[in-house]
Amino acid sequence: MTPPKFSDWDLDRNISDAIGKLGWEEPTKIQHEAVPVGRKGIDVVGQARTGSGKTAAFGIPILEACEVKKTTQGLVLCPTRELAVQVAEELGTLQGNKGLSIETVYGGTDLEKQAKLLEEGVDLIVGTPGRVIDMSKRGHIDLASIAIFCLDEADRMLDMGFFPDILWIVERMVGRKQTLLFSATFPQEVLDAAEEFTSNAVHVMSEDLEVEVPEIDQFAIKIGRLNKMWALGRVVASMSESDQMLIFTNTKRMVDMLSERLDRQGVDSAALHGDMPQNKRERILDSFRKGSKKILVATDVAARGLDVDGITHVVNYDLPDETESYVHRIGRTGRMGRSGEAWSFVGSNEIGALDKISNTWGMKIPIVEAPELPEGKKEMARLKEDWDELSDNFGMVTIRLPIGNEEASKMSLANWIVGEARVPEVAIGEIEIGNDASMVEIHVKKASYVIDVLKSRKFNGKSLKPEIIN
Ligand code: AMP
Numbered sequence: 001m002t003p004p005k006f007s008d009w010d011l012d013r014n015i016s017d018a019i020g021k022l023g024w025e026e027p028t029k030i031q032h033e034a035v036p037v038g039r040k041g042i043d044v045v046g047q048a049r050t051g052s053g054k055t056a057a058f059g060i061p062i063l064e065a066c067e068v069k070k071t072t073q074g075l076v077l078c079p080t081r082e083l084a085v086q087v088a089e090e091l092g093t094l095q096g097n098k099g100l101s102i103e104t105v106y107g108g109t110d111l112e113k114q115a116k117l118l119e120e121g122v123d124l125i126v127g128t129p130g131r132v133i134d135m136s137k138r139g140h141i142d143l144a145s146i147a148i149f150c151l152d153e154a155d156r157m158l159d160m161g162f163f164p165d166i167l168w169i170v171e172r173m174v175g176r177k178q179t180l181l182f183s184a185t186f187p188q189e190v191l192d193a194a195e196e197f198t199s200n201a202v203h204v205m206s207e208d209l210e211v212e213v214p215e216i217d218q219f220a221i222k223i224g225r226l227n228k229m230w231a232l233g234r235v236v237a238s239m240s241e242s243d244q245m246l247i248f249t250n251t252k253r254m255v256d257m258l259s260e261r262l263d264r265q266g267v268d269s270a271a272l273h274g275d276m277p278q279n280k281r282e283r284i285l286d287s288f289r290k291g292s293k294k295i296l297v298a299t300d301v302a303a304r305g306l307d308v309d310g311i312t313h314v315v316n317y318d319l320p321d322e323t324e325s326y327v328h329r330i331g332r333t334g335r336m337g338r339s340g341e342a343w344s345f346v347g348s349n350e351i352g353a354l355d356k357i358s359n360t361w362g363m364k365i366p367i368v369e370a371p372e373l374p375e376g377k378k379e380m381a382r383l384k385e386d387w388d389e390l391s392d393n394f395g396m397v398t399i400r401l402p403i404g405n406e407e408a409s410k411m412s413l414a415n416w417i418v419g420e421a422r423v424p425e426v427a428i429g430e431i432e433i434g435n436d437a438s439m440v441e442i443h444v445k446k447a448s449y450v451i452d453v454l455k456s457r458k459f460n461g462k463s464l465k466p467e468i469i470n
Helices: 013-022 029-039 054-065 081-094 111-119 129-137 154-159 163-172 188-197 225-237 252-264 278-290 323-330 348-361 410-421 444-455
Strands: 044-047 074-077 102-105 124-127 148-151 178-183 202-205 216-222 244-248 269-272 295-298 311-316 340-346 396-401 428-433 438-443 467-469
Touching: 013 054, 013 081, 029 044, 029 054, 029 178, 029 202, 044 054, 054 074, 054 081, 054 148, 054 178, 074 081, 074 129, 074 163, 081 102, 081 124, 081 278, 102 111, 102 129, 111 129, 124 129, 129 163, 148 188, 154 163, 154 178, 154 188, 154 323, 163 188, 178 188, 216 348, 225 244, 225 311, 225 340, 252 269, 252 295, 269 278, 311 323, 323 340, 323 348, 340 348, 396 444, 410 428, 410 438, 410 444, 438 444
Parallel strands: 044 178, 044 202, 074 124, 074 148, 102 124, 148 178, 216 340, 244 295, 244 311, 269 295, 311 340
Antiparallel strands: 396 438, 396 467, 428 438
16 A cells, blocks of 8 residues: 555645655554544544654644634644643644634733734634633633634543533534544543544544554662662763653652752753743743753643654653553653653552552563763762662561571560660561571561661671661
């Protein structure tokens, strides 16, 4: 079969010229599936992640459907301002000289200025739900005139609790003729939303997720919070000059703390989270996009829709709370078929969550050692004994002592340790004595101290050299 070509579609001249200028040769898979359906005015439910070319997949039908009228005919809703800006930019490029006025509508910007722009009349709006509602309530957007509606990254929108807002908007788009819904994943809520917002939609679930993330090597390092900085140092040290890294943490506070710690280590990084003023966020994103910042630390929300082709490394400093966020996060790398690496730092209490992620998406995420430190590079942090990681669910750390059952009984060994280290009896847990060695559980709070004491003691004239069993 010959590959599909844009020229087969007989697109609006302005659009086909713009595509020519962009140098795009053939439609991506999702474009190939969604554009012909969308152009017929049929509802589309499409599965595609960022990087698949999904913006043009819904963008081309929307741009063709809208005319230069200065009346709002199209609305694209995105989960974040960053994504809205990107989508609007891409639509602006794709329309070429068609002359549609495309406006972004998102929070954090000057209301008055935005209102004025809207008053001048726009053909197509790309926005986030909150501000779109706000502007409609103020009478600056006429939702009733909108004929074509697109919900981009529907899974993320619903994840962020936008369902009531979307519903509010949809109910007021009384002239809506066509709906395009795009999502990377299809949990039940997205299926429900598709059912609610579209009718007789053609589903273009073009590829499953396993096929969608082929170029990314995924690894996990089993490491507790105490040593995550050390592990990060190792991954950073393994990067080459042209690589760029996106680090995810789960809280805004952690974004700031980690970025500051990196700075203190002489590693230049930028922090991005939702609390920052919009212009600052745009500045930071810009420097990352241009490559002048190599490392960006961000929360999921802030990095949503982030479209930087240079990202080669994604680090989950914290594993995300939501299984789906993992796929969104790693999707920031390996874009348009480039290769990428995703590293997840998982403490022993996160191993279950990691299993859930790999099982849900059918992905292999092997637990590996941190990368070796390349010659000439120095560690970012010292590797410390992490007692919390070494202890079990009952808070016990197991040590091995070279004392066999000829030399001691459980009782006498326990009593001896309690006496020597002067710790309460409850600090000693189970003891197992074999032929020539014993395993002794010690409470994590006392473990370091007891081990130090035992190192300096002799039992029956024998040095003990306690060994921690992981
Ligand atoms: P998206 O998934 O919409 O974020 O697109 C990912 C990137 O691929 C963007 O930088 C697009 O400009 C680019 N792109 C989209 N469609 C094509 C295509 N058919 N050929 C080459 N690049 C494309």
